[in-house]
Amino acid sequence: MTSFADAARSTTRALRDLFPRTPLQRNDHLSRRFGADIWLKREDLSPVRSYKLRGAWNAMRKVRAANPAQRHFVCASAGNHAQGVAFACRHFGVQGTIFMPVTTPQQKIDKTRAFGGDAVRIVLTGDYFDQTLAASQSFCAEKGAHFLSPFDDEDVIEGQASVAVELLDQLGRAPDLVILPVGGGGLASGVTAYLRAEAPQTAFRFVEPLGGASLTAALQAAEPVKLKTVNSFVDGAAVARLGDKTFAHLSWIRPEEVLLAPEDRICVTMLDMLNVEGIVLEPAGALSVDVLPELAEEIAGKTVVCITSGGNFDFERLPEVKERAQRYSGVKKYFILRMPQRPGALKEFLAMLGPEDDIARFEYLKKSARNFGSVLIGIETARAENFAALFAQLDAAAFAYRDITRDEILAEFLI
Template sequence: MNAVAAPADDDAAAADDLLAQSRAARVYDVAHESALEAAPLLSARLGRPVLLKREDQQPVFSFKLRGAYNRMVQLDPAQRARGVIAASAGNHAQGVALAAAKLGIRATIVMPVTAPQVKVDAVRRFGGAMVEIVLAGDSYSDAQATAAQLQAEHGATFVHPFDDPAVIAGQGTVALEILRQHPGPLHAVFVPVGGGGLLAGVAACIKALRPEVKVIGVQALDADAMARSLEKGSRVALDEVGLFADGTAVKQVGALTFALCRQHVDAMLRVDTDAICAAIRDIYQDTRCVPEPSGALALAGLKQYVAAHARLDGQVADGALVAIVSGANMNFDRLRFVAERAEVGEQHEAVFAVTIPEERGSFRRFCAALGRHSITEFNYRIGDASSAHIFVGVQIASRDEREALAAAFRAQAFDVLDLTDDELAKLHLRHMIGGRSPLARHERLYRFEFPERPGALTHFLGQLHPDWNISLFHYRNHGADYGRILVGIQVPPDEYALLPPFLAALGYPHWDESDHPAYRLLLRE
């Protein structure tokens, strides 16, 4: 955790001024006071009272309409007539679109081409005929450059997503609600950070009213412009930003937000993609709602904070911990990736590459080393006459269990590579194991289904014919009621008659895919 310089005494006036602006903000023309909900499952697991500030419940499914509307409602008639222009990765764009429709102001909104389609569609829906969308660049900063050019050409008012006093004051109303909703002991508020508007507004208001409450910003590890800027003492411009948490993918924070955060923020945290995915799942389990990656940033930081303090001093000081769930504009097609990575982010899945001898009995020794652990993924394709390379994912309860599994493999004289924290393996290599093999002679391909329960895959592996070689194996747990396996078995032609009784004895539904055209094209010599 990176500490931020303590506020000086003469900064109090600036915080008081922003507090007054937040109290007078016109956000409730379009927004509502969002719930501050207990997260009972998380609280029980972390041993701390955890509260979620549900900004994902706003009409545009994020907090951004607060600042956007508060800025636009203050425009004079001449400014309204010239219209507004904005740049946004999506959530601010929706706020501007809704405000434009509400106030009757024409708006041009520049969004990066990487913005999730769900956000682009929502901007059109909220803004209707009052909004024109321009797609440009790969990040918010690229879109902002295009917006600045268009503003110079047309003279419209630029509605900044974060570096504007009225926008920051609008976002500060989130803090006023938290303090009003939870007047009891409050240890810290965790805030997702992109350009810093929400963090600046929340921090200034909280420090003006309850300076003992910690305000902690949380950024994605690959989009940490605010954390780097506060560490350096001046604004840092990143060359590139990661786009998984697209709502906070900002290359450079604002001048005003930086100054306010430098004065009032207690610390900054960085979290990786796996931790964000785990936090998305945590929020779903407690609320049955799915936040977008940026919306889960704060909770990922909260969990990291609790874990770090538990290691250092055994406890976190008294008081509730609040995470702002800032948005829920999630593209549906990201859910598969999130579900897959959440297990690793929670340290519930370990991923190994294990090399075993290509000899009779070694596969059974491998299964014995796995014990009763549930297997989440199993990939193998014959490719070497002397050794077999297996990619396996295993469900675990802790890092200690992961280390114990690696030790169990080594005790069988297997070479082990722990890939749990390896980005290349998790993103790409796990999907590329296979291909044709000249060693896969007399291969028969079968697809099996079995009831998905702990130990089921290990039981299946233990029943495979000891005299026939396994030349291909693929399994991935998808959270369904039934597991699905693809197996290549090398059966000499003179033993084909033994296959039907063997398959019947296994007792699992199965299909012969040996003549499948895609298999013959891609995997068969």
């Protein structure tokens, strides 16, 4: 019987007909910062800018080998899996029907169509992914097509294992630590299955977005469970339920090996990689780099590989990413100021601002002729500690204010 490692190597060799291996690059900036030997496995540089092509292509290849008459494949995805399936459909010359939520950004729809060309048809249905998934599976059964899961499929897992085959060959030795992003678990399942067999001394850390911790929930319950709510910002890893097959591959993980990355902190990492290194990462693609500060003591002097899993980032989201990064870093705050309705009050407030403070938002919220009016104010500054001086002056002048920067409900309506 062929071992998983042998099958993964065979798949990797066959994959070379599709695209060359993605780079494994030593990152000097991160290596100096953390006193470690840090390498990035650049899955953001695949033909579809994510690793998803590997699993989709391998699953399609296996299905066609077993049943050459199967020429219709279906998937449900709003992102990287859709693009991988589209690319693979065009490669094999088969028909693909790709279901996407109605709310999918036009940029992702256009990219999927570009990769698939005439080989794919895109169906927009459902406001939420669960509705889209149900529609795709119903269509698949009706048409006798083959449904391609984004992660919960053994052939998909085997395809994602090619990432590990490549990185071990490229590095030429076993890394001390591999850091993996986790959504549905397909990438983590494939990479760990291969490296546990071929490089048993290598340790792992797994990273989930704080608002989509499906692996953490599954480990706690000893089985996959559906999260009640999911924050969709890290769209490439915001999965409500880990797969059954992927959990079978990952159930050995200790809870302390899983780290949670706050969505706003991921924005800081994305901007750092863009501004310092010129590397464009989507939120899910930045997960493995984002947790390096938490692991600083552990990784010092060691060889670490971070899987940068994707770079499908719509630059129309850049203002949002910058805003969230500033708020997380403490250099931008929003507050409601209770402004006295008297001559000179506004001038008095403005005089409190320092040379590094800038007003980014100023909006009167006064609704009636009262002695005080509420003002929504957004302040940007160069250093987070500048706010302490501003707030001290406000307190001394008896200006009433409320910091709403991290008040999710008020921020949603006002900011």
